Amino acid sequence: MITVEHLSKRYGSHPAVDDVSFTCEPGTVTGFLGPNGAGKSTTMRMICGLTPPTSGTATVDGQPYKRMGNPGRRIGVLLDASAQHSGRTGREVLTLAALTMGIDRRRVDESLDRVGLNKTAAKRRVKAYSLGMRQRLGLAYALLGDPGILVLDEPANGLDPEGIFWMRGLLRDFADRGGTVLLSSHLLREVEAVADKLVVIGGGRIVAEGDKNELLAASGTVVRALDMGALDMVLQRVGLTGTKTTDGGVVVQADAEVIGRAAADAGLVLLELRPAGGGGLEQMFLTLTAGDSVKEAVR
Structure with missing residues (x-):
């Protein structure tokens, strides 16, 4: 051990x-x-x-x-x-x-x-x-x-x-x-x-x-909208931030219901709304380490 x-x-x-x-x-x-x-x-x-x-x-x-x-x-x-x-x-x-x-x-x-x-x-x-x-x-x-x-x-x-x-x-x-x-x-x-x-x-x-x-099961929700700029503003309005995925969507640390209701209230058309677990370890890794430098630290 x-x-x-x-x-x-x-x-x-x-x-x-x-x-x-x-x-x-x-x-x-x-x-x-x-x-x-x-x-x-x-x-x-x-x-x-x-x-x-x-x-x-x-x-x-x-x-x-x-x-x-x-x-x-x-x-x-x-x-x-x-x-x-x-x-x-x-x-x-x-x-x-x-x-x-x-x-x-x-x-x-x-x-x-x-x-x-x-x-x-x-x-x-x-x-x-x-x-x-x-x-x-x-x-x-x-x-x-x-x-x-x-x-x-x-x-x-x-x-x-x-x-x-x-x-x-x-x-x-x-x-x-x-x-x-x-x-x-x-x-x-x-x-x-x-x-x-x-x-x-x-x-x-x-x-x-x-x-x-x-x-993997608790790694957030993948969401994609017809207007991604409008989606970003909706998420900011309700105090949420998204991490961009490699295929053009975003991963948000919130339940699908919360995101769906916020989008509906704003009249936003969603193309995708699903648990992020399906994206596997790679998606979870990118979400958790978003903002970290990809360059090797120099000491």
């Missing part, structure tokens, strides 16, 4: 992470979502002891990562697939990890096979690996110690569609066997397919957290 409580990180006057709290429980995949620069990677680095928090705590099974004895046997981490010695072969990378963790070296070949790296790939130096192969090697490293927890930052980056489908099945199976997964990804449809719980961060703060299905 991962527990994050009132976690904050400041770089000078910039609050990269601001009072973030959430939990990741056994048997679940938690999707950790947010725009670039929202604080996802910083939060994950604090969980794994790589970045000291300004305040708050992050624990793994009740312990800070830095106090864990032989952490690789309890938590598998993949934060940067390129953070591997480019001059070593894939097998050498995992063999050294096995020696460090005190694991039987026979587990190396098992781990390589588990992530789809064959004997030829295992003998190749990491500098000759594609990004997708490095992702697979990084995942093999994370799984090597047979941990009960995985923390993965963009693990599907560089994988082809078949590889993404494979990873989805691997993570789902890991959680179904009682494992805990914290997964950050920009591939929203893949997160929607595999996650049980969602944590959405924007501007360093949690903007939504909870069961995936409940969050």
Whole structure:
């Protein structure tokens, strides 16, 4: 189990992470979502002891990562697939990890096979690996110690569609066997397919957290009018704001009845009025993080 409580990180006057709290429980995949620069990677680095928090705590099974004895046997981490010695072969990378963790070296070949790296790939130096192969090697490293927890930052980056489908099945199976997964990804449809719980961060703060299905069901109402300018004025008149969708409508955080009555009173012709849940995770994400910068924060 991962527990994050009132976690904050400041770089000078910039609050990269601001009072973030959430939990990741056994048997679940938690999707950790947010725009670039929202604080996802910083939060994950604090969980794994790589970045000291300004305040708050992050624990793994009740312990800070830095106090864990032989952490690789309890938590598998993949934060940067390129953070591997480019001059070593894939097998050498995992063999050294096995020696460090005190694991039987026979587990190396098992781990390589588990992530789809064959004997030829295992003998190749990491500098000759594609990004997708490095992702697979990084995942093999994370799984090597047979941990009960995985923390993965963009693990599907560089994988082809078949590889993404494979990873989805691997993570789902890991959680179904009682494992805990914290997964950050920009591939929203893949997160929607595999996650049980969602944590959405924007501007360093949690903007939504909870069961995936409940969050999707409560993500507002999609409305489209014959005259979108008039619709905007009607919404402002009743104290509501809308977030533009990719197909020309708006999502409003209000019941369909409230919007429909306001439109009817104004004589406005509506072309669409429905729950936003049908738009899936992508629409919910855009609604919750509206106004956040899409540019990576510079620190």
